[in-house]
Amino acid sequence: MSTMRAAVSAAVTALTVSGCYVVPVAPDGALVTSAVPVPGPYPMVPAAQTLSARLYPANEAAQRTGLLAGTVVIPASGKGRFQLDYGGELLVGEATRVATNAHAGIANAVGERGTAMSCTYTMSSAWQGTGTCSLSTGARYQVHLGT
Numbered sequence: 342m343s344t345m346r347a348a349v350s351a352a353v354t355a356l357t358v359s360g361c362y363v364v365p366v367a368p369d370g371a372l373v374t375s376a377v378p379v380p381g382p383y384p385m386v387p388a389a390q391t392l393s394a395r396l397y398p399a400n401e402a403a404q405r406t407g408l409l410a411g412t413v414v415i416p417a418s419g420k421g422r423f424q425l426d427y428g429g430e431l432l433v434g435e436a437t438r439v440a441t442n443a444h445a446g447i448a449n450a451v452g453e454r455g456t457a458m459s460c461t462y463t464m465s466s467a468w469q470g471t472g473t474c475s476l477s478t479g480a481r482y483q484v485h486l487g488t
Contacts, residue, residue, distance in 0.1 A: 390488075392487060394412060394486050396425070397483045398480070399481040402480040403476075406480060410425065410426075411424055427456060427458070430454050432452040433452070435448065446470075447459070455477075456478060470485075470486040471486070
């Protein structure tokens, strides 16, 4: 009887696994037909990048709130998510590069109480940049972006 159970168990396992195949695929979608990777210039998919944003007061209205800190998360798509805390109000928006200048960009954010911020910036490298931000409250800031 135990021989019969073993045979049935083996048959069930074989039938269950027989319909599953692992097919290796190269980054360009071509089937890999050998165990040796095919060399080639496959594009790398960049990981999301997080930059810190430090905003320094540039006028009297901004001095009342003081130094602000936020983040810009830039996914592989290139359009970043910008956020910071402005006096207890979370401002959230996006940062995008200007089409005519790969180093220049704009960022806009708005808070749940309606405070709006608009920024322009220039990147000196992929990881650092500077710019200015103006808020609907009249506050103006110098912004430093970087890791």
